[in-house]
Amino acid sequence: MKQLAAYPLLVQHKQRLEQQTLCKLFAQQPNRFDRYTRSAAGWTLDYSKNRLDDPALNELIRLAGQADISGQRDALFRGEEINNTEQRPALHTALRSNTSTPLEIDGEDIRPLIRAAQQQMQRLCEEIHGGRWLGYSGKPIKDVVNIGIGGSFLGPKVVIQGLQPYQHSSVKVHFIANIDPSDMQETLNRVDPATTLFIVASKSFGTQETICNASACRAWLQGAGVEDGDLSKHFLAITANAPKAIEFGIAGDNILPMWDWVGGRYSLWSTIGLPIALGIGYDNFQQLLDGARSMDEHFCEAPLADNMPVLLGMLGVWYQNFWHARSHGLLCYSYYLRSFVDHIQQLDMESNGKSVNRHGATLDYRSGAIIWGGEGCNGQHAYHQLLHLGNQFTPVDFILPLNCHYPERQAQHCILVANAFSQSQALMQGKPGAQARAELERQGLDTSAVETLLPHKIMPGNRPSNTLVADRLTPHSLGALLALYEHKVFVQAMVWDINPFDQWGVELGKQLSDTLHERLQHPGATADQDSSSNGLIKLYHRALDV
Ligand code: F6P
Secondary structure, eight states: OTTSTHHHHHHHHHHHHHTOOHHHHHHHOTTHHHHTEEEETTEEEEOTTSSOOHHHHHHHHHHHHHTTHHHHHHHHHHTOOOBTTTTBOOOGGGGGOOOOSOOEETTEEHHHHHHHHHHHHHHHHHHHHTTOSBOTTSOBOOEEEEEOOGGGTHHHHHHHHHTGGGOOSSOEEEEEOOSSHHHHHHHHTTSOGGGEEEEEEOSSSOOHHHHHHHHHHHHHHHHTTOOGGGGGGSEEEEESOHHHHHHHTOOGGGEEEOOTTSOGGGOTTSGGGHHHHHHHOHHHHHHHHHHHHHHHHHHHHSOGGGOHHHHHHHHHHIIIIISOOOEEEEEEOOGGGTTHHHHHHIIIIIHHOOSBOTTSOBOSSOOSOEEEEEETTGGGGTTHHHHHHSSSOOOEEEEEESSOSSGGGHHHHHHHHHHHHHHHHHHHHOBOHHHHHHHHHHTTOOHHHHHHHHHHHOBOOOOOEEEEEESSOOHHHHHHHHHHHHHHHHHHHHHHTOOTTOOGGGHHHHHHHHHHHHHHHOTTSOOOSOHHHHHHHHHHHHHTTO
16 A cells, blocks of 8 residues: 555645644535535435545545546456455455346356355245244244344344344344343243244354354253254254264254355345345345345446445545544444344454554554444443543544434434534544533633643544445345445455455454363363463353362
């Protein structure tokens, strides 16, 4: 990135803009909102409250051009081997495409494979919703429990939660992800073995947490009297490793395919989305795909300067690389989006948490930000203090639907919207010394008390934010929002010249966990680890009194 011609010019723009405040930029450009707002796929992005003016923004877009964002994007959609460390394409966009133009991977057109898998999902939805899929005792399925972790959990969960008002009346979807047995037990306590269907969702079918939970759930069914021959009435698998699912004991007909060319954190659009389709109905799942496709089309067609994923991505680059931000907050003013940040954390941090470029050379610039956030207004009563008065530079995105799902509650929803808008205004405007002083004086404080309190009351402001709004949260708009962030992450990866589609960093912990598990199971085992690990193992043994 540093060798691109726009880079040094952006360093200069940053130095110039440091002397500017957002309020002054607004005063100089009365039409700033109109100028710095773009809409696509049902979402409007207001990026006017950023520390940018036209010259800096133009240079940032030039940086995107010099990083060949358009060429790389086209290569992504064409199915080139963009995941170079695993020698495979990343074709999540094909899952929501409606074209039938052949797309060949290793000589095979993947469009019919996708269609067949979607038909299989649709058939399952019809059978289960129609009460025709029966459990071992002949009763229809009422609860679906998805057993999966990471991308085989977070995407489906954010959609099921996000679209709760669309929930299908005949089944309820639950998730078991963590190896913590309490996660599983609390779910099992709520469901009946006779009417529960488990989906074992694992691309690799080798993830410790998932296989361990799936085995325990199978034992739970057996404990409830389910004969081995009836287990297939209670288990589906979604995997790219069918032989392992069969080895586990899942009937071949009950296995839905996944493919190497879909990354786990990009997989909610695939068969991994089955719990979504079961939870909100297949038509709504299709709407979700349609929304994502609308954003794909915008990403592919809009000029870089008008392109929402490019703008979001480049604003992130602007703050990470030129303003030395370390984190990026996602503030969702929507109860339904309360887990949005969990999914985007995996999407962004597993994709862009890299220290070397695609060719293995160490980066001499910052890559992926720490993504954090939560649900507004709750965050205002927790961490917003740091956003307003802390001494870290922390850009944030406000995300909200403007309409409440329940029209009779719109008046209260209006207060929620006012809070979101006022937080972004407060971050921008701050509270200058004169205003803070006048407020204290109006309270009747004497001069010395005013001087003592004043430094605590001044808010510097000038803190940037984006605001993303949609008329309402629907399957279509949620699909578009999720695709927007996928493409934002991709844009940044291309500027940073990294491969966003591998995740080698999670491997070491998995390997070490096996060794430590072994030591924890054997009290007499040699204390052959580092002293901290040995000490912690001893504490475990003492707690269990062994
Ligand atoms: O934690 C690493 C990871 O490979 C994620 O990328 C993935 O989403 C998750 O584990 C689950 O993997 P699988 O679907 O293969 O069980």
